[in-house]
Amino acid sequence: MAVYKRRYNSYTGSLTPAWSRFFVLTRFAFVDLFKSRFFVLLLILCIVPCLLSAGYIFVANNKTVQLLMQLRSGDFFVVENQYFIVIMIIQAEAAFLLNCWVGPVLIAGDLTNGALPLFLSRPFSRVDYVLGKLAVLGLLLSAVTWIPCLLLFSLQSGLAHDGWIWSHLWMILPMVLCSAIWILMLSLLSLAVSAWVKLRIVATGVIFIIFFIPAGLGEMFNHIMGTYWGALLNFSYMFRIILERGFRDPYRLLDLSGRNEIPVAAAWSALMVVCLLSLVILNARLRARETVRG
């Protein structure tokens, strides 16, 4: 089908492996995302706390700099598990904001003008489609959560005394696991909203509503019933509980009116339920053809 010949020819060349094709969606989405200056700015802002934190770790491990800056060494410069909890929480909130900007357009753009049948009429399943979109958020949110936190951990390991890394190696697991559940939940939730709501601003609003309205209702439930189980609807708080227990925080940095009594398994379950509900919505919405009942 060469241009100058203007004649149709079938394709006889090589094909990419079927398993890798979902990544085409990811690649195209990233190209579109990086065309937006606002997105680039937002991404940089999300990484700023980690850069500041790197500076902090450097100062905390460098007595000369401390002396030069006339800073007194002491508890202020302790880089332990609580320090990483705080960094993880800041980065998780940054990931939430990034997700609110990126997530709502990922599927809506394909559904608005009925492009989904074009994807699904190819050797490409709905699972591939969701994986492709999920990878966009997964990579992006990883870049602002566990990856910079691991880099900070490496920096601290390099700068601290010899035994620090071995005595703190266990922190890598909660760092990755806690980030993974948070990223998975945020990604699936925003994809589900994107599959349901076509306008970006409305979809972003819906994500905020999903995070804050149930949390408020949960608080009301706690006050009325005199319990703490209503906090299960506060997803950010559930994440913090997982984080805190994962990082073996004996001081309960986040302890608020006894809600820390919620078992960590319940917190995990609450986030998993959100993931499952999002998958149910995606399953219902991502169809090549809609069936009209009746």
Next chain:
Amino acid sequence: MMTPTIELDGLEVQLGGRTILHGLTGVLKSRAIGLLGPNGAGKSTLINTLLGFHVPSRGSARMLGFNSHTSGKALRSLVGYMPENDAFISKMSGVRFVRYMAEISGLPSEQAMERAHEAFVYVGLGEARYRPVGTYSLGMKQLAKLAQAIAHGPKVLILDEPTNGMDPPARKRLIELIREIREASDICLLLSSHLLRDVEETCDEVLILRNGKIASICNLVEERRANRKFLELETLGAEATFTTALESIGCECAVFSSGRIKIVMPDGVEIREVFKVAADRGVQIRRMNHRRDSLEDIFLNAMEQTGAADGRL
């Protein structure tokens, strides 16, 4: 033995609690198949079932030997699909959209880009390829849909109402393109339309649906060949000797007023022999027509028959 293009074996499809396709059974062997039927006959449902979008509640559908349900992915790797409704990503430029689709079909990035450009130029949208698809006119969107359906070089091209919303020149151009694609390669074509002319101009075999049932399967090539045996003549001169001479070479003749004669020619007798007989008898042939048992006749006939069977007109 050649694999049939489409095999339907008691195919029943239910959607939303309603039976849309009622036990379709048939084999279509031609390379270019037309799906005909009034609105709501089940054409798009059949296409969607062949693509694996709908699961048959009973029976099966096969395309080029692949079961649409159990071998859906393998089947879809052979297919280029142009849907009936709008299907595009509005903010993407035309060529990027086609490249995107070609890459999802498995083409490596460079080849996908190359073929996207070629496909766009081929369908006649070369000048508009860098514009966002959302800014295209309806006809251009149809052509962009065709470009994405052919860019990855499919073995089966499924076109669902391809000329919808196109003005006559654009429609003519699209039909020419479809015929070119069909003739330039070994691609199989499945074209669904309610426009008889589109199907007549591009297809060799027709599946006519009505109310989710097969009203008729008709091989247009054979029909056209058979039509060549029926002639209508308008003559001037010795009609009686002319018809006798024609009957002597095996033709069946019916004579009407004003020199009109209808002839059924036996196998082996060609039209030039009719001219020869006329010249020998000094008869002028003023007009000669093949019988026009067009697709329209076949379609109306199928509709009447199934209508009668259903107790409806």
